Amino acid sequence: MDRRKFFKKGTLLAAGGALFGNPISGLATTMDYDISVKGKRAKNIIFMVSDGMSSGTLALSDHFQNRILGHRSVWMSAYMDNKVTRGLMETSSASAIVTDSSAGSSAFGGGVRVANGSLNVGANGEQYLPIWQKMKRKGKKIGVVTTVTATHATPAGFNVNNNSRYSEPQIAIDYLNLGVDVVMGGGDEFFNEDKREDKRDLYEDYEDKGYAVVKTLNELKQTGKNKPILGIFNEGALPYQLDRKNTPELEKTIPSLADMTKKAIEHLNTSKNGFALQIESGKVDWAAHANDLGGLLFEQIQFDEALKVALEFAEKDGETLVIFTTDHGNANPGLIYGKTADKDFETVAKYKYTNEWILNQIDNSYSPNKVRELVDEYLGFEITSSEAHHILGYYSNIEKEEQGLYNYKHLPYEGFANMQKKHSSVGWISMDHSSDHVEVAAFGPGKELLKPFVKNTDLHYLMLQAAQIENKF
Structure with missing residues (x-):
């Protein structure tokens, strides 16, 4: 040819x-x-x-x-x-x-x-x-x-x-x-x-x-x-x-x-x-x-x-x-510069489940303490009581439900990721x-x-x- x-x-x-x-x-x-x-x-x-x-x-x-x-x-x-x-x-x-x-x-x-x-x-x-x-x-x-x-x-x-x-x-x-x-x-x-x-x-x-x-x-x-x-x-x-x-x-x-x-x-x-x-x-x-x-x-x-x-x-x-x-x-x-960035990133090794799995466990029956326990047990970091209340707000329609591609259940992905960032030192520019x-x-x-x-x-x-x-x- x-x-x-x-x-x-x-x-x-x-x-x-x-x-x-x-x-x-x-x-x-x-x-x-x-x-x-x-x-x-x-x-x-x-x-x-x-x-x-x-x-x-x-x-x-x-x-x-x-x-x-x-x-x-x-x-x-x-x-x-x-x-x-x-x-x-x-x-x-x-x-x-x-x-x-x-x-x-x-x-x-x-x-x-x-x-x-x-x-x-x-x-x-x-x-x-x-x-x-x-x-x-x-x-x-x-x-x-x-x-x-x-x-x-x-x-x-x-x-x-x-x-x-x-x-x-x-x-x-x-x-x-x-x-x-x-x-x-x-x-x-x-x-x-x-x-x-x-x-x-x-x-x-x-x-x-x-x-x-x-x-x-x-x-x-x-x-x-x-x-x-x-x-x-x-x-x-x-x-x-x-x-x-x-x-x-x-x-x-x-x-x-x-x-x-x-x-x-x-x-x-x-x-x-x-x-x-x-x-x-x-x-x-x-x-x-x-x-x-x-x-x-x-x-x-x-x-x-x-x-x-x-x-x-x-x-x-x-x-x-x-x-x-x-x-x-x-x-x-990306991993964001900071004195504890290396140590923070290594905590990801403790993760047992994805954020999606975690957020799918939560419903209106959960108390703030139960949310905090869930996150600590399966992701290995602690969120505050205020943050737990904020997460629960998505399930009781207090917070505006999240949209987004593949977010079929309107889970609070962005809200939770922003909390997670403090513990992992990993940030995102968008979704x-x-x-x-x-x-x-x-x-x-x-x-x-x-x-x-x-x-x-x-x-x-x-x-x-x-x-x-x-x-x-």
Whole structure:
């Protein structure tokens, strides 16, 4: 094939974000790849997304693992050992400097910037073929693994075209029709006939197409390599890792991201033509939206554990490109300077549950003292009686209920996080996405294609070039 023509075409497509009103389209150009030298082909691609990971989240996770667990994070170790190519990435969508997850994933998936809320569909209805469909058409097995609903924005962006990220019941059908070989995460409500509006039993439909349908960790472990896998382990998202590891029943029944990653690779690696796998730690983003420190740290650590699985496989395999990054920043947490900051941050090691879990225990029957006891027992710090009264005000409608993405029960996330800050020395700038230039790294064949500064759409074409797949579909 004429690879120069291939990437000339790719550059034009990637630049297409300007057609849809990208407010900063002129600030970042598409990669000008040097394609005169043909490198080693990447037979397999693993694309890993820590959704909503600001650079502060990465730093906090590394500090915690270094100071409390006695080792550096896998992500930072890859940097320190000089095993990867590293860059910064601009994350804007076609409609805004600050992207949402669907537009962010579509940039990776379709190679063109689209408006927030859309999945690989342009302003005038243009549909951009998602990259996992391109890989499937070349004979590769494809898969998605996430800690939120399997049909959520990030996994969907690698596979489907839809005007709305919220069309999750349809996306569950799309995965079946497209033949996605591995689908794992939460979202029982989108597959279960008792919960779907159309009463369609998608579990049965997947089984009829030869899928192994699994709903527990034990069932996942017992699944063989020869069948495609639908693993749906919860209604809604999977539990936070911190809550899971301190709740025996959850730890027994719900797989970790590393568990799912290992099984997904095991199945997909049976393909003679290779595979493409997208892995997401989706609740890093959810915890950032809630300013939930324990939730955030342990979701990022969970991502790190899955990253270790992927990198160890890739290092042994020698034919696998691993890309790890995020789709955007969120809330920009950071350890704030002070005489007791180090000591304060180390108290996070005492956390047994997330703020979400704690706040869900409280109801109108609680006294201020009972609230204080709850916080002390499960988070290891003391709040004042006045603060306990303030928290209870949210449950008796004295205080105005909090809104916010994924705050379905209107819990007092922000109010509680502000109290927690005094004890952890970790602060936040907001409870929403941010426009950070974010970290991106690559390991394996094709890693040399990653430039120091890229647009999110560039990664689409990097994967195609690394896999030596011509962009003609």
